[in-house]
Amino acid sequence: MEEFKMELIQADNLSIKYPNSDVPVIVNTSFNVAKNEIFVLVGPSGCGKSTILQAIAGFISSDGVLKMNGETITGPDWQRGVVFQNSSLYPWLTVKDNVGFGLKVRKFPQKKIDSRVRYLLDLIGLSDQSQTKTFELSGGMRQRVAIARVLANNSPLLLMDEPFGALDAFTRAKMQGLILDIWRKEKTSIFMITHDLNEAIRCGNRIAIMNSHDKRIVKIMDNPFQDTDLEEISDFELERKIDGFRKDILKIINQ
Ligand SMILES: Nc1ncnc2c1ncn2[C@@H]1O[C@H](COP(=O)(O)OP(=O)(O)OP(=O)(O)O)[C@@H](O)[C@H]1O
Ligand SMILES: [Mg+2]
Incomplete structure:
Protein backbone atom coordinates (compact mmCIF):
# COMPACT_ATOMS: atom_id res chain seq x y z
CA MET A 1 0.00 0.00 0.00
CA GLU A 2 1.24 3.48 -0.90
CA GLU A 3 1.68 5.94 1.92
CA PHE A 4 -1.65 7.65 2.54
CA LYS A 5 -0.51 11.25 2.34
CA MET A 6 1.23 11.86 -0.93
CA GLU A 7 4.03 14.36 -0.92
CA LEU A 8 3.96 17.12 -3.49
CA ILE A 9 7.65 16.82 -4.29
CA GLN A 10 9.60 13.69 -3.59
CA ALA A 11 13.37 13.66 -4.04
CA ASP A 12 15.27 10.48 -3.21
CA ASN A 13 19.01 10.15 -3.64
CA LEU A 14 19.05 13.03 -6.03
CA SER A 15 22.39 13.73 -7.72
CA ILE A 16 23.05 16.52 -10.16
CA LYS A 17 25.92 17.14 -12.56
CA TYR A 18 26.17 19.96 -15.07
CA PRO A 19 26.82 18.74 -18.63
CA ASN A 20 30.07 20.71 -18.91
CA SER A 21 31.65 19.08 -15.86
CA ASP A 22 32.37 15.62 -14.44
CA VAL A 23 32.13 16.78 -10.85
CA PRO A 24 28.65 16.46 -9.36
CA VAL A 25 27.27 19.53 -7.62
CA ILE A 26 24.64 17.60 -5.64
CA VAL A 27 25.20 14.05 -4.36
CA ASN A 28 22.48 11.78 -2.99
CA THR A 29 20.23 14.31 -1.39
CA SER A 30 16.74 13.33 -0.22
CA PHE A 31 13.84 15.50 0.86
CA ASN A 32 10.10 15.93 0.39
CA VAL A 33 7.98 19.03 0.03
CA ALA A 34 4.51 18.49 1.46
CA LYS A 35 1.32 19.98 0.10
CA ASN A 36 0.63 23.47 1.48
CA GLU A 37 4.07 23.76 2.96
CA ILE A 38 6.62 26.54 2.81
CA PHE A 39 9.93 24.72 2.54
CA VAL A 40 12.91 27.03 2.87
CA LEU A 41 16.42 26.09 1.77
CA VAL A 42 19.41 27.86 3.29
CA GLY A 43 23.15 27.37 2.90
CA PRO A 44 26.38 29.12 1.95
CA SER A 45 26.97 30.63 -1.48
CA GLY A 46 27.88 28.01 -4.07
CA CYS A 47 26.63 25.00 -2.08
CA GLY A 48 24.08 24.05 -4.75
CA LYS A 49 20.77 25.59 -3.66
CA SER A 50 19.87 27.04 -7.04
CA THR A 51 20.94 23.81 -8.69
CA ILE A 52 18.36 21.88 -6.66
CA LEU A 53 15.68 24.44 -7.48
CA GLN A 54 16.49 24.28 -11.18
CA ALA A 55 16.20 20.49 -11.13
CA ILE A 56 12.77 20.74 -9.47
CA ALA A 57 11.76 23.34 -12.06
CA GLY A 58 12.81 20.87 -14.75
CA PHE A 59 15.46 23.16 -16.26
CA ILE A 60 18.28 20.68 -15.66
CA SER A 61 18.34 16.90 -15.44
CA SER A 62 19.24 14.81 -12.41
CA ASP A 63 19.84 11.23 -11.32
CA GLY A 64 17.74 9.51 -8.68
CA VAL A 65 14.09 10.03 -7.93
CA LEU A 66 12.53 13.45 -8.50
CA LYS A 67 8.75 13.43 -8.66
CA MET A 68 5.86 15.83 -8.38
CA ASN A 69 2.54 14.27 -7.37
CA GLY A 70 4.08 10.87 -8.02
CA GLU A 71 5.15 11.71 -11.59
CA THR A 72 8.78 12.04 -12.62
CA ILE A 73 9.78 15.60 -13.48
CA THR A 74 11.08 15.63 -17.06
CA GLY A 75 10.99 19.32 -17.98
CA PRO A 76 9.50 22.71 -17.14
CA ASP A 77 5.76 22.77 -16.59
CA TRP A 78 3.13 25.36 -15.56
CA GLN A 79 2.61 23.33 -12.39
CA ARG A 80 5.89 24.71 -11.09
CA GLY A 81 6.13 28.48 -11.33
CA SER A 155 0.68 26.50 -10.11
CA PRO A 156 0.48 24.22 -7.09
CA LEU A 157 4.16 24.90 -6.39
CA LEU A 158 6.04 28.18 -6.39
CA LEU A 159 9.81 27.94 -6.69
CA MET A 160 11.48 31.09 -5.44
CA ASP A 161 15.22 31.66 -5.71
CA GLU A 162 16.22 34.59 -3.48
CA PRO A 163 13.06 36.38 -4.58
CA PHE A 164 13.69 39.42 -2.38
CA GLY A 165 17.49 39.42 -2.46
CA ALA A 166 17.70 42.65 -4.40
CA LEU A 167 15.26 44.58 -2.23
CA ASP A 168 15.91 46.92 0.70
CA ALA A 169 15.16 45.64 4.21
CA PHE A 170 11.88 47.52 4.54
CA THR A 171 10.44 46.34 1.22
CA ARG A 172 11.74 42.88 1.92
CA ALA A 173 9.85 42.62 5.20
CA LYS A 174 6.68 43.74 3.45
CA MET A 175 7.19 41.15 0.74
CA GLN A 176 7.62 38.41 3.34
CA GLY A 177 4.25 39.40 4.78
CA LEU A 178 2.76 39.38 1.29
CA ILE A 179 4.07 35.90 0.59
CA LEU A 180 2.50 34.57 3.78
CA ASP A 181 -0.75 36.29 2.88
CA ILE A 182 -0.71 34.79 -0.62
CA TRP A 183 0.20 31.39 0.73
CA ARG A 184 -2.77 31.44 3.11
CA LYS A 185 -5.23 32.63 0.48
CA GLU A 186 -4.06 30.60 -2.51
CA LYS A 187 -3.11 27.46 -0.56
CA THR A 188 -0.06 26.97 -2.71
CA SER A 189 3.15 25.22 -1.71
CA ILE A 190 6.38 27.16 -1.77
CA PHE A 191 10.00 26.06 -2.15
CA MET A 192 12.09 29.11 -1.32
CA ILE A 193 15.82 29.75 -1.24
CA THR A 194 17.16 32.55 0.92
CA HIS A 195 20.44 33.81 2.36
CA ASP A 196 18.55 35.58 5.08
CA LEU A 197 17.92 33.44 8.17
CA ASN A 198 15.39 35.94 9.52
CA GLU A 199 13.45 35.49 6.30
CA ALA A 200 13.69 31.71 6.60
CA ILE A 201 12.34 31.85 10.15
CA ARG A 202 9.63 34.38 9.30
CA CYS A 203 8.34 32.36 6.35
CA GLY A 204 9.29 28.68 6.63
CA ASN A 205 7.33 25.75 7.98
CA ARG A 206 10.48 23.70 7.63
CA ILE A 207 14.02 24.84 7.06
CA ALA A 208 16.43 22.68 5.08
CA ILE A 209 20.11 23.33 5.59
CA MET A 210 23.18 22.78 3.41
CA ASN A 211 26.84 23.35 4.25
CA SER A 212 29.69 24.16 1.92
CA HIS A 213 31.09 20.68 1.38
CA ASP A 214 28.55 17.85 1.72
CA LYS A 215 26.73 18.61 -1.56
CA ARG A 216 23.40 17.69 -0.04
CA ILE A 217 20.80 18.82 2.46
CA VAL A 218 22.28 17.80 5.80
CA LYS A 219 19.37 18.66 8.07
CA ILE A 220 15.72 19.57 7.84
CA MET A 221 14.26 21.31 10.89
CA ASP A 222 10.71 22.16 11.86
CA ASN A 223 10.52 25.88 12.39
CA PRO A 224 9.46 26.35 16.02
CA PHE A 225 8.32 29.89 15.15
CA GLN A 226 6.09 28.94 12.24
CA ASP A 227 2.87 29.72 14.09
CA THR A 228 4.20 32.83 15.78
CA ASP A 229 3.19 36.09 14.21
CA LEU A 230 6.60 37.45 13.29
CA GLU A 231 5.40 39.57 10.42
CA GLU A 232 4.65 42.69 12.40
CA ILE A 233 7.72 42.81 14.58
CA SER A 234 10.96 44.57 13.74
CA ASP A 235 14.18 42.78 12.81
CA PHE A 236 15.58 43.89 16.16
CA GLU A 237 12.82 42.25 18.22
CA LEU A 238 12.79 39.24 15.94
CA GLU A 239 16.49 38.68 16.40
CA ARG A 240 16.17 38.63 20.19
CA LYS A 241 13.37 36.13 20.02
CA ILE A 242 14.91 33.72 17.55
CA ASP A 243 18.55 34.04 18.51
CA GLY A 244 18.94 30.47 19.81
CA PHE A 245 17.33 28.82 16.80
CA ARG A 246 19.30 31.01 14.43
CA LYS A 247 22.54 29.93 16.11
CA ASP A 248 21.51 26.27 15.74
CA ILE A 249 21.03 26.77 12.02
CA LEU A 250 24.31 28.64 11.64
CA LYS A 251 26.17 25.87 13.42
CA ILE A 252 24.94 23.35 10.86
CA ILE A 253 25.67 25.65 7.90
CA ASN A 254 29.23 26.10 9.14
CA GLN A 255 29.89 22.44 9.95
N1 LIG B 1 25.40 26.26 -15.41
C1 LIG B 1 26.39 25.75 -14.66
N2 LIG B 1 27.36 25.00 -15.19
C2 LIG B 1 28.34 24.47 -14.43
N3 LIG B 1 28.43 24.63 -13.10
C3 LIG B 1 27.49 25.38 -12.50
C4 LIG B 1 26.42 25.98 -13.23
N4 LIG B 1 25.63 26.65 -12.37
C5 LIG B 1 26.20 26.48 -11.16
N5 LIG B 1 27.32 25.71 -11.23
C6 LIG B 1 28.17 25.31 -10.10
O1 LIG B 1 27.39 24.55 -9.19
C7 LIG B 1 27.73 24.87 -7.84
C8 LIG B 1 26.49 25.26 -7.08
O2 LIG B 1 25.97 26.44 -7.63
P1 LIG B 1 24.56 27.03 -7.23
O3 LIG B 1 24.28 28.17 -8.13
O4 LIG B 1 23.57 25.94 -7.18
O5 LIG B 1 24.86 27.54 -5.75
P2 LIG B 1 23.95 28.36 -4.74
O6 LIG B 1 23.93 27.60 -3.46
O7 LIG B 1 22.68 28.71 -5.37
O8 LIG B 1 24.83 29.68 -4.50
P3 LIG B 1 24.36 31.21 -4.27
O9 LIG B 1 23.88 31.28 -2.86
O10 LIG B 1 25.58 32.00 -4.48
O11 LIG B 1 23.28 31.53 -5.26
C9 LIG B 1 28.80 25.96 -7.91
O12 LIG B 1 30.04 25.35 -7.74
C10 LIG B 1 28.65 26.51 -9.30
O13 LIG B 1 29.88 26.95 -9.80
MG1 LIG C 1 21.78 30.49 -5.99
Missing part, protein backbone atom coordinates in the same frame (compact mmCIF):
# COMPACT_ATOMS: atom_id res chain seq x y z
CA VAL A 82 9.55 30.06 -10.85
CA VAL A 83 10.42 33.47 -9.39
CA PHE A 84 14.06 34.57 -9.50
CA GLN A 85 15.88 37.37 -7.71
CA ASN A 86 15.60 39.53 -10.80
CA SER A 87 12.73 38.00 -12.66
CA SER A 88 12.54 39.42 -16.14
CA LEU A 89 9.13 40.73 -17.04
CA TYR A 90 8.05 41.71 -20.54
CA PRO A 91 9.02 45.39 -20.37
CA TRP A 92 6.91 46.42 -23.35
CA LEU A 93 3.75 44.98 -21.78
CA THR A 94 1.63 46.54 -19.06
CA VAL A 95 1.44 45.12 -15.54
CA LYS A 96 -1.94 43.59 -16.38
CA ASP A 97 -0.70 41.94 -19.58
CA ASN A 98 2.39 40.58 -17.85
CA VAL A 99 0.24 38.91 -15.22
CA GLY A 100 -2.17 37.52 -17.80
CA PHE A 101 0.51 36.42 -20.25
CA GLY A 102 0.65 32.74 -19.31
CA LEU A 103 -3.12 32.38 -19.39
CA LYS A 104 -3.23 34.01 -22.81
CA VAL A 105 -0.62 31.57 -24.11
CA ARG A 106 -2.72 28.75 -22.72
CA LYS A 107 -5.69 30.24 -24.62
CA PHE A 108 -7.93 30.97 -21.66
CA PRO A 109 -11.01 33.06 -22.54
CA GLN A 110 -10.32 36.78 -22.16
CA LYS A 111 -13.06 37.19 -19.54
CA LYS A 112 -11.50 34.53 -17.31
CA ILE A 113 -8.08 36.11 -17.75
CA ASP A 114 -9.42 39.55 -16.85
CA SER A 115 -11.10 38.44 -13.65
CA ARG A 116 -8.13 36.37 -12.49
CA VAL A 117 -5.74 39.25 -13.23
CA ARG A 118 -7.97 41.73 -11.43
CA TYR A 119 -8.02 39.50 -8.35
CA LEU A 120 -4.24 39.05 -8.39
CA LEU A 121 -3.47 42.75 -8.85
CA ASP A 122 -5.65 43.42 -5.84
CA LEU A 123 -3.83 40.68 -3.90
CA ILE A 124 -0.40 42.19 -4.64
CA GLY A 125 -1.65 45.76 -4.18
CA LEU A 126 -1.00 46.95 -7.73
CA SER A 127 -4.52 47.52 -9.03
CA ASP A 128 -3.74 51.18 -9.67
CA GLN A 129 -0.70 50.28 -11.77
CA SER A 130 -2.54 47.82 -14.00
CA GLN A 131 -1.90 49.87 -17.17
CA THR A 132 1.69 50.81 -16.28
CA LYS A 133 4.52 49.43 -18.42
CA THR A 134 6.73 47.30 -16.20
CA PHE A 135 9.97 49.15 -16.99
CA GLU A 136 8.51 52.05 -15.02
CA LEU A 137 8.12 50.04 -11.81
CA SER A 138 10.34 49.88 -8.71
CA GLY A 139 12.20 46.65 -7.87
CA GLY A 140 9.68 45.64 -5.23
CA MET A 141 6.76 46.26 -7.57
CA ARG A 142 8.45 44.21 -10.28
CA GLN A 143 8.89 41.28 -7.94
CA ARG A 144 5.23 41.51 -7.00
CA VAL A 145 4.27 41.39 -10.67
CA ALA A 146 6.60 38.40 -11.18
CA ILE A 147 4.88 36.60 -8.31
CA ALA A 148 1.40 37.44 -9.62
CA ARG A 149 2.39 36.26 -13.10
CA VAL A 150 3.31 32.88 -11.68
CA LEU A 151 0.20 32.74 -9.45
CA ALA A 152 -1.99 33.44 -12.47
CA ASN A 153 -1.28 29.92 -13.67
CA ASN A 154 -2.56 28.40 -10.43
